[in-house]
Amino acid sequence: MSIQSKNENGSFGSFAEYWADGDWAPHVKMLHTGKRNTHALALLEQPAGAFPDPAMPEFHIQLVQRGNANLRMSFEGAEVRTQLNAGALFMAPANTKVDYEVDGPQKFVSLAINKALADRFRDQADIDLPKDFGQLHAQKFHDPIVEALMLRMLDQALLEHPTSDLFLDQATNTILTTLLCRSEIIPVIEEAPIVLSDDDLAKVSEMIEEQLDESFSVADLARLTSLSDWHFGRAFKNSTGLSPHQYVMRRRIARAKEMLGSSKMSIAQIAYACGFASQSHLNDVFKKKVGTTPRIYRMERRN
CATH class of the missing domain: 1.10.10.60 (Homeodomain-like)
Incomplete structure (x- = not known):
């Protein structure tokens, strides 16, 4: 099957809107949106097929919960092919259309973080953090802190407890900080446009x-x-x-x-x-x- 994005005509301005009312909606099992619009969290069950994500002003982090499919992810002329398994994380850049294709069913947790929030963190830091998340965008990776926090965020969102929003906000901040620090360790995308010799x-x-x-x-x-x-x-x-x-x-x-x-x-x-x-x-x-x-x-x- 193939899902078509409607964002090209301006129908959706965030992943929360896309997951709730777009063609992804039948596959969304849970959706939570932060009260301050800094993040959105979704639990999705994805069948095999092609799934384009429209360009949104948000970084998109996905944690595989179940499945063992082969993934093809392409954006900005690049293509990444890898096998997914439980615990694998992959991250798409903000303001970038990404095409996914999997050859088997997957269950995963998706977290969209507003780029403006990431920019605020970067501006407030005492170190020169990168403007992007480096090769975190170019490959799957594993991070026990991010994985544990995303699963706990899912539990809190499902509980709908009065303190859930507070926990989800703080967990989002911690995940963002962890990824920014991690991108300092992994080689990052050069500031100047890279060209071929x-x-x-x-x-x-x-x-x-x-x-x-x-x-x-x-x-x-x-x-x-x-x-x-x-x-x-x-x-x-x-x-x-x-x-x-x-x-x-x-x-x-x-x-x-x-x-x-x-x-x-x-x-x-x-x-x-x-x-x-x-x-x-x-x-x-x-x-x-x-x-x-x-x-x-x-x-x-x-x-």
């Missing part, structure tokens, strides 16, 4: 051209550099203005146009030679990018 960009471009008719991943390209998959995606986009996927697709279309004008191969053969899954795949992408079909483009070039 000329040599790395040349190696990546050469591999793309040589293997344009094959299937390869961001991880395959990242291995040509010293960067993680996540940092590679950002560096590539900063260097070229395109995500790796967008760049590869542009090169495939360019090669298809060249072959349509000069080769006697059938359109199906050209599709496979350019790395498309089928002739219909080429037709769909070509019409979207060029404005006409491969057949008409070939006829016009020959005339």
